[in-house]
Amino acid sequence: MNTDKLKALLADFKAGRITSDEALAQLKRMPVEDLGFAKVDHHRSLRRGFPEVILAGTKTPKQIAAIVKATLACGHNALVTKMPPEIFAQLKGKLKGAAYSEAAQALVVRASEPKPLGSKVAVITAGTSDIPVGEEAALTLEFLGVEPIRFWDIGIAGVHRLAEALPVFEQCDILIVIAGMDGALPSVVAGMTDRPVIAVPTSVGYGAAFGGLAPLLAMLNSCSPGVGVVNIDNGFGAAMLAGMIVKVFRTAEPAAKPRKRTAR
Numbered sequence: 001m002n003t004d005k006l007k008a009l010l011a012d013f014k015a016g017r018i019t020s021d022e023a024l025a026q027l028k029r030m031p032v033e034d035l036g037f038a039k040v041d042h043h044r045s046l047r048r049g050f051p052e053v054i055l056a057g058t059k060t061p062k063q064i065a066a067i068v069k070a071t072l073a074c075g076h077n078a079l080v081t082k083m084p085p086e087i088f089a090q091l092k093g094k095l096k097g098a099a100y101s102e103a104a105q106a107l108v109v110r111a112s113e114p115k116p117l118g119s120k121v122a123v124i125t126a127g128t129s130d131i132p133v134g135e136e137a138a139l140t141l142e143f144l145g146v147e148p149i150r151f152w153d154i155g156i157a158g159v160h161r162l163a164e165a166l167p168v169f170e171q172c173d174i175l176i177v178i179a180g181m182d183g184a185l186p187s188v189v190a191g192m193t194d195r196p197v198i199a200v201p202t203s204v205g206y207g208a209a210f211g212g213l214a215p216l217l218a219m220l221n222s223c224s225p226g227v228g229v230v231n232i233d234n235g236f237g238a239a240m241l242a243g244m245i246v247k248v249f250r251t252a253e254p255a256a257k258p259r260k261r262t263a264r
Contacts, residue, residue, distance in 0.1 A: 005075040006046070033070050037063055040070045049247050050144060051076035053236070056083035056107075061090040068095055072111045079143045080107040081136065081236050104135035104235075114145035119246040121239075122172040123148045124165075124189065126155030126179035129204040134178050137200070137235035144243035155179065156188050169193050173249075174242045178235065180204030183215025190224035196245075198238045199229045 013023045031043030044052040054067050064080060064087070071078040088100045088107060098109045121141055125134040131152055138148035149172055154161040162185075169175055170193065177186040178200040186199035199222070201215035208214060212232035219229045230237040 033074075035066055035070060038067055040067055042071075042074045042076070045076060049244065050240070051078075053140075053240075054078065054080040056080050056087060061087055061094075065091055065094055068107075068109055072109060075111050077111055077114065077143065078107075078109045079140065081105070081140075083107050101135060101139050103132055104139045105132065106136055106139050106236075108139065108143055114143065116147075117145045117243070117246050117250050119250055120147045120149055120172045121242045121246070122151060122169055122175045122195075123235075123239075124151040124175060124177045124185070125153060126177075126181070126185040127204065128153045130178045130180055130202045133200060133202050133233050133235040134176075135235070137176050137178070137239040140236050140239035141243060144239070144247075146239075146243050146246055148239075154185075155181075156184055159188070162188065162192070166192060169195060173246055174198060176200060176235075176238045176242060178202060178238075179219075180212065180215050181206075181209060183218035186219050186227050186229075187222040187224045190222065190227045197224075197227045198241055199227050200235055200238045201229070201232050203233055 009023060012018045013020070031041065033040040033042060041052045044050070051071065054064065054071070056064060068078040068080065083100075083105050085102055085105070091098070091107070095109050098107055100107045123134050123138045123141070125131055134150065134152065138150055141148040149168060151165050154165055156162065172195060175189060175193065175195045176198045177189050179185040180202035181204065183201050186197050190197040199219040201212045201219055203212035205212070205214065216229065216232055219227065228241070230241065
C-alpha cells in the first residue's frame with residue numbers, strides 16, 4: 001500500500017466512511033503479503049520512497065504474474081528486471097497494461113502514473129554494445145519519475161563525440177556512465193563536468209576484460225573525484241541510486257533560516 005492510499009484509508013476510517021473491519025481487511029496484507037513462494041514487501045515505498053522491484057531471475061512466469069498482481073493490488077507500480085523475451089512471451093496477455101522493453105529486458109505494469117520528480121539524469125554509454133544496460137537504467141528512471149536523457153555510443157575512442165554532449169550534461173542533475181572494455185569513460189566524464197557520476201561497468205569486452213571485472217576495477221580506481229561505482233551490468237542499481245538522491249534533494253524542505261539575535 002503506497003503512502004497516498006494509506007492516508008486515504010485512514011481518512012475514510014476517521015470520517016466514518018468505512019468500518020474498522022473494512023479498514024482491517026485492507027491492512028491485513030501490510031507490511032508483507034505471503035504468497036507461499038514469495039513475501040511481497042508492501043511497506044518498501046513507505047520506508048524507502050519506492051516500491052519493491054521484481055527480479056525475474058529463475059522465477060517462473062506464473063510466479064512473476066502473481067507477484068506483479070499482488071503489487072498492483074496495493075496501488076504500487078510493478079517493475080520486473082532481467083526478464084528475457086521468452087519469459088515475456090508466456091506472460092503476454094496475462095497482465096493488463098504490461099509494457100515490455102526488449103532492449104532493457106524489463107517489464108513495467110502501472111497502477112498509476114509516477115509523480116514526476118522534476119529532474120533529468122543523463123544515461124551515457126561508451127558503445128552500442130552497452131545499450132541494453134543503458135536502457136535498463138533509463139527505463140528504471142522513468143519508473144521512478146525521473147526523466148532520462150540518453151547518449152549512446154560516445155566512448156573515448158572518439159572523444160570528440162563526448163565534447164559535443166557536454167552542454168547537455170550541465171542540464172542534468174546526475175550522470176550515469178556505462179562502459180565495458182577498459183572502463184575509462186566515467187573518469188573522463190567526471191573530469192569534464194561538476195555533476196556527480198555513477199559508473200556502471202558492463203560485461204562487454206574481449207578476454208582480458210574478464211566479463212566486466214577489468215572495467216569494474218578501472219572505475220573503482222578512477223583518478224577523477226566524485227565517481228561512485230555499482231556492480232557489473234547493474235543499470236537498475238545505478239538508476240535506483242540516482243532516483244533516491246534526486247528524491248531526497250527535490251522533496252526536502254528548505255532548511256529554516258537562523259533567527260537574528262537582537263542586541264539588548
